[in-house]
Amino acid sequence: MEITIEFDAQKIVGKLTEFGKVQLPQAAATALNQTAFEMRRTYQEEARNIFKDPVPFTINSFLYRKATPENLEAVVFIRDDGPKGNAPSDYLAPHIYGGPAYRTRFQKGLSNTPDPSPLGMGSSILAPNRIMVPTQSPRGVRFTQRGNMSPGQYEDILSSLKQSDSTRTAVTTGRSKAGRKYFYMNQTMIDERRGLRNRKPGIFMRTGGRTPLMRITSEINVPTYTAKFKFFDIGDTTANYFFPQFLSKQKFL
Numbered sequence: 421m422e423i424t425i426e427f428d429a430q431k432i433v434g435k436l437t438e439f440g441k442v443q444l445p446q447a448a449a450t451a452l453n454q455t456a457f458e459m460r461r462t463y464q465e466e467a468r469n470i471f472k473d474p475v476p477f478t479i480n481s482f483l484y485r486k487a488t489p490e491n492l493e494a495v496v497f498i499r500d501d502g503p504k505g506n507a508p509s510d511y512l513a514p515h516i517y518g519g520p521a522y523r524t525r526f527q528k529g530l531s532n533t534p535d536p537s538p539l540g541m542g543s544s545i546l547a548p549n550r551i552m553v554p555t556q557s558p559r560g561v562r563f564t565q566r567g568n569m570s571p572g573q574y575e576d577i578l579s580s581l582k583q584s585d586s587t588r589t590a591v592t593t594g595r596s597k598a599g600r601k602y603f604y605m606n607q608t609m610i611d612e613r614r615g616l617r618n619r620k621p622g623i624f625m626r627t628g629g630r631t632p633l634m635r636i637t638s639e640i641n642v643p644t645y646t647a648k649f650k651f652f653d654i655g656d657t658t659a660n661y662f663f664p665q666f667l668s669k670q671k672f673l
Contacts, residue, residue, distance in 0.1 A: 455666055557635070
C-alpha cells in the first residue's frame with residue numbers, strides 16, 4: 421500500500437519569472453522529498469504509539485521513492501516483501517483497513533499440514549478461520565527479548581509436525597533440545613484427556629520430566645481488528661502540513 425505526493429507546477433508557473441520557472445522543478449522535487457521523509461518519520465512514531473513494542477523490521481518497513489525534477493511525485497509505501505513470507509504490507513493491512521488478523525507463515529504452514537491423528541479424519545491441523553497462539557509459560561516457549569516466540573521454535577514445531585506420522589509418536593527435530601517432541605492434540609483428543617485446565621486444541625511438547633506434557637500453543641478463532649492505524653489520514657495530514665512549508669523555503673521566485 422502507498423500514498424503519493426504530487427505537485428502540479430502549472431498552478432503557479434504563470435506567477436514566476438523565467439529564472440523561477442527553470443528552478444521550480446528542482447525546488448519542488450526537494451520539497452516533495454523532504455515531505456516524504458517527514459511522512460515516514462510520522463508513520464514510525466505512530467506505529468510505536470499504537471502497537472505494543474513493534475519489532476525494528478516493522479518500524480523500518482515505511483519507505484519512500486524520491487521525486488525528481490523530471491517526475492514531481494514522491495511515493496511513501498509499506499514494503500511488500502519480508503523474511504519467510506511475512507510482508508509488513510500484509511500483516512499491517514488489518515490494522516489499516518480493519519478485518520481478520522493476518523495469518524503468518526507458521527499459521528499457513530499448519531493449515532497445509534494434515535492432522536496425523538486418526539481422529540482428525542484427514543483434515544488439516546488448522547482451519548482457515550483459526551490460528552495458534554503461544555502460551556505465556558517460560559518453561560516451554562523460547563521467548564525473544566520482546567516476549568514473542570522465537571522464529572527458531574516456530575520452525576522446529578512445523579518441522580516436527582510435518583515429519584510426524586502420529587500425534588502420539590512425534591519426531592524430534594535436529595534443532596530441538598534432546599527429548600523434546602512436539603505434537604498436536606485436536607478437540608476430540610482434548611475432550612478425552614483428563615487433567616488439562618485449558619480445553620482448547622493445541623500443540624504440546626513431550627518433555628519426559630516431572631511435567632511430561634507441556635502445552636506450547638492454543639488454538640483460537642482468528643481475531644478481527646479495527647482500523648486503528650490511519651495510514652492514509654496520517655499521510656494526507658502530514659503532506660498538507662509540511663509540503664507548503666518546505667516549498668516556500670526553496671529559492672525559485
